[in-house]
Amino acid sequence: MKITKKAILYVIAAELFVFIILPSILLGIHGIFHEIPSPAVPKIFSNKTDTPKYIRVYRHTYGVTEVIPFEDYVKGVVAGEMPSNFEIEALKAQAVAARTYSLSKIIRSGDGGNPPAHPDAPLCDDTHCQVYRSVYDLTELKGEEWMNDSWKKICKAVDSTKGQLMYYNGQLAEQALFHSSSGGHTENSEDVFASAVPYLRSVDSPYEEGATHQKETKYFSTKDFLYLVNLKYPGKKLSSPINKIGIVSKSAGGRVEDIKINNSTFKGRELRDALGLSSANFNVSMKNGTITITSNGFGHGVGMSQYGANGMAKRGSNYKQILEHYYTGVKIY
Structure with missing residues (x-):
């Protein structure tokens, strides 16, 4: 069979498309969705x-x-x-x-x-x-x-x-x-996080009707309470039995700063993390071996x-x- 010059050119063109042009197109499309250079930092x-x-x-x-x-x-x-x-x-x-x-x-x-x-x-x-x-x-x-x-x-x-x-x-x-939601007052940043930020001040937040996690109550047996707190903070070595529990101080926004359990002192946010509370804005009581915690608000309360x-x-x-x-x-x- 005689191969014409025109046929050879078609073959070369086809190979160029399959092996060079098409991969470049596909690579470009891939780049659009996966590997665009990082945008410049804003001025x-x-x-x-x-x-x-x-x-x-x-x-x-x-x-x-x-x-x-x-x-x-x-x-x-x-x-x-x-x-x-x-x-x-x-x-x-x-x-x-x-x-x-x-x-x-x-x-x-x-x-x-x-x-x-x-x-x-x-x-x-x-x-x-x-x-x-x-x-x-x-x-x-x-x-x-x-x-x-x-x-x-x-x-x-x-x-x-x-x-x-x-x-x-x-x-x-x-x-x-x-x-x-804050439960009525937001927090000063330094009462929750490490540093004071001038625009993150405690302010009233009175219009939170319809907010979730209002007067949210959780009950813990003293055994479960001890287990959860010691699991999160083993260095505190809280021991049984729990004879006394009470809030020592609260922040400007109403959240627990310090709480004393027997002879150990915890931060309110530490107890929130250990017990899975919605907020550190809570009250606590103990009766007949059951610890009751009622919290208001959802989140850290800042901003x-x-x-x-x-x-x-x-x-x-x-x-x-x-x-x-x-x-x-x-x-x-």
């Missing part, structure tokens, strides 16, 4: 911080790092962290808090590297950073009806605050912490109370007023 200007277009987020659910548009990430955090039936102004407040918190972590990663838990990304998708849910995740979890209604509401809240951040004395408010924010929104406060209430002295722009 910090006087009284204003730039926001990136894209960020890297480690997805614990899938074990991969994804590159996500920053504002889309904020939408996924608002959907993951706050009930969608909350008032639109509360959702806006959550958007600004989430945007500020995540950006501060991105900036810090440029100085000291990403966290050991996710070394390829400054942020992850669970409570280690902030809960993030993608459109695909939310569709699977919530369904099409929720996406057509609640997702559009969240997108509206985020889009209406696009790029807005919280600042204190002209600097990004790096610790834009929030929690579900914005989400249910409190919703209560303020119901009473006519806008998102800036909500944020300026829970973060003392901040400005939003």
